[in-house]
Amino acid sequence: MTADREQTAQQINQTMRRLPLILEILDEIRDSDHPGDVDLHQGGMQAIRQMIGRLGAIQPAMTHNAPGESEQIAAEWLLGDQPARLIPPPLLEQLTIAIRRLLPPLPAYATANTTDTQ
Numbered sequence: 001m002t003a004d005r006e007q008t009a010q011q012i013n014q015t016m017r018r019l020p021l022i023l024e025i026l027d028e029i030r031d032s033d034h035p036g037d038v039d040l041h042q043g044g045m046q047a048i049r050q051m052i053g054r055l056g057a058i059q060p061a062m063t064h065n066a067p068g069e070s071e072q073i074a075a076e077w078l079l080g081d082q083p084a085r086l087i088p089p090p091l092l093e094q095l096t097i098a099i100r101r102l103l104p105p106l107p108a109y110a111t112a113n114t115t116d117t118q
Contacts, residue, residue: 008061009070026086055098
């Protein structure tokens with residue numbers, strides 16, 4: 001069974017739903033050195049790596065139906081300055097590639113936080 005764009009977008013959104021919480025934690029501990037902060041940071045990076053792995057297991061959209069609301073949300077997970085500030089560039093690039101693979105092509109605004117590595 002091939003996934004349509006809406007199904008794929010919903011799976012992306014389900015996978016990424018905790019990203020805002022992870023970014024909030026990373027932002028909170030960014031400039032502190034309280035006991036346990038290193039563990040929180042490592043846990044946040046591990047959670048992002050697991051998201052990338054789960055995104056890799058999602059079936060790419062094969063149908064060309066019109067983009068829906070879920071796809072719009074899926075395209076916006078990496079917008080804003082928080083992902084670029086808090087996620088190391090290689091990990092952010094992996095997330096971006098994983099999402100692009102699933103919903104090609106994403107609108108240009110959804111890739112604004114990535115760097116060109118070519």
